[in-house]
Amino acid sequence: MKLRLKETMVSATHRSMAKAWQFGLKLTVSIALLALLLSRTDLHAIGALFRSLHIPIFFGSILLYLVAQLLSTIRWNCLLQAEKIHLPFWRLILLYYEGMFFNLMLPTAIGGDLIRGYQVSRLTKRREASMASILVERLSGFVALAIIACIAIVPAYARVSDPLIVWLTAGSAAGMVALIASLLSDRLQALFFRLLHGVGLGRFHDTVHRLYEAVQQYWTHRSTLLLALGLSLVLQSLVITIFYLISLALNLSVPFGYFFLFVPLMSVVSMLPISIAGLGLREGSAVYLFTKVGLDAAGALSLSLLWFAVxxxxxxxxGIVFLVGHSQHRMDR
Structure with a gap:
C-alpha cells in the first residue's frame, strides 16, 4: 500500500514538472516571437498609434466582445438543452466567464473548457454529455471560421494572391472535414483507438469511447446543430467586426472585407499549441497578412495587441467571478 502511494506521488510530481516545463517552453516561444516582431517594427510608430487611440470606439469594441460572449453562452445552452441538461442561464454565463479566464491563464488553450465541463458535470452528474456539449460548441465555431474564410478568399484573392494563404484556408477547411469525419466514422474511430493503445494510453479507452458516444448523440439533434452553426456564424462575424472596430480606433484604413479572411486565418494559426494563448503567433500572422493589403507592420502589430488587450x-x-464564487464556497463550508 505504501509502495503504491509512493508511486502515485512520484507520478503526480512528474506530471506537475512536465506541465511546468510545457508552460515555460510556451512562455519562451511567446516572448521570443514578440521580441522578434518588436525588434523589426518601428516602436515610435506603435507609440504614436496608441497615443491617437479613439477611446470611445475602443470601449465600443469591448462592449461588443461582451455581447459576443453572451451569444456564445446562448449557443452552449442550446446544446446542453438538446441533451436534457437544464441549468439557470445566469449560472452558465458565470461558468462561461470563468472558462474565458482560465483559457487565458492556464498553459493549455482548452484549460477553461475543461473547467467548464467539470463544473457542469459536478452539477448534473453527466460528465460525458457535459464535455461533449463543449466539444460540439467549439467544433461549430471552427466550422464557422472555415466557412467564412473559404467564402472571403474568393473576392480577396485578387489583391492577396499568396499561395500560402490559399493553402492555409484550404487546409483549415480540410482539417474541419477530417475532424468531423473522425467523429462520425466507425473505421476512423477504431484507428484512433488503436493509436491510443499504441502510444500507451489504452487506460483512457473507456473514457474516450464514452465521450465519442456522447458527441455522436448530437448527430440526432440536427436542428440544434444547425442552430449552433448559425449562431457560430453570427458570433464569428461579431469577432471580425470587433477587429475592424479596433482598426478604426487606431485610425487604420483597411477595407472591412479583408477582415473576413484574415481574422479566421489568424485564429487558426493561434490555435497551434506552442505559445501562451496564441500570443506571438497571432501577432506574427497579423503582420504577415495585413501587410499584404498595404498596412505597415506597426499597424498590424498594434491591431493584434489591442485585440489581446480586449x-x-x-x-x-x-477571474473576479471565480474568486467571488470560491470565497462563497469556502463560506458555505
Whole structure:
C-alpha cells in the first residue's frame, strides 16, 4: 500500500514538472516571437498609434466582445438543452466567464473548457454529455471560421494572391472535414483507438469511447446543430467586426472585407499549441497578412495587441467571478 502511494506521488510530481516545463517552453516561444516582431517594427510608430487611440470606439469594441460572449453562452445552452441538461442561464454565463479566464491563464488553450465541463458535470452528474456539449460548441465555431474564410478568399484573392494563404484556408477547411469525419466514422474511430493503445494510453479507452458516444448523440439533434452553426456564424462575424472596430480606433484604413479572411486565418494559426494563448503567433500572422493589403507592420502589430488587450480585460471578469464564487464556497463550508 505504501509502495503504491509512493508511486502515485512520484507520478503526480512528474506530471506537475512536465506541465511546468510545457508552460515555460510556451512562455519562451511567446516572448521570443514578440521580441522578434518588436525588434523589426518601428516602436515610435506603435507609440504614436496608441497615443491617437479613439477611446470611445475602443470601449465600443469591448462592449461588443461582451455581447459576443453572451451569444456564445446562448449557443452552449442550446446544446446542453438538446441533451436534457437544464441549468439557470445566469449560472452558465458565470461558468462561461470563468472558462474565458482560465483559457487565458492556464498553459493549455482548452484549460477553461475543461473547467467548464467539470463544473457542469459536478452539477448534473453527466460528465460525458457535459464535455461533449463543449466539444460540439467549439467544433461549430471552427466550422464557422472555415466557412467564412473559404467564402472571403474568393473576392480577396485578387489583391492577396499568396499561395500560402490559399493553402492555409484550404487546409483549415480540410482539417474541419477530417475532424468531423473522425467523429462520425466507425473505421476512423477504431484507428484512433488503436493509436491510443499504441502510444500507451489504452487506460483512457473507456473514457474516450464514452465521450465519442456522447458527441455522436448530437448527430440526432440536427436542428440544434444547425442552430449552433448559425449562431457560430453570427458570433464569428461579431469577432471580425470587433477587429475592424479596433482598426478604426487606431485610425487604420483597411477595407472591412479583408477582415473576413484574415481574422479566421489568424485564429487558426493561434490555435497551434506552442505559445501562451496564441500570443506571438497571432501577432506574427497579423503582420504577415495585413501587410499584404498595404498596412505597415506597426499597424498590424498594434491591431493584434489591442485585440489581446480586449480579450484579457473581458477575461479578467471571469477571474473576479471565480474568486467571488470560491470565497462563497469556502463560506458555505
Amino acid at each position: 480579450t484579457a480585460l473581458c477575461s479578467g471578469l471571469g
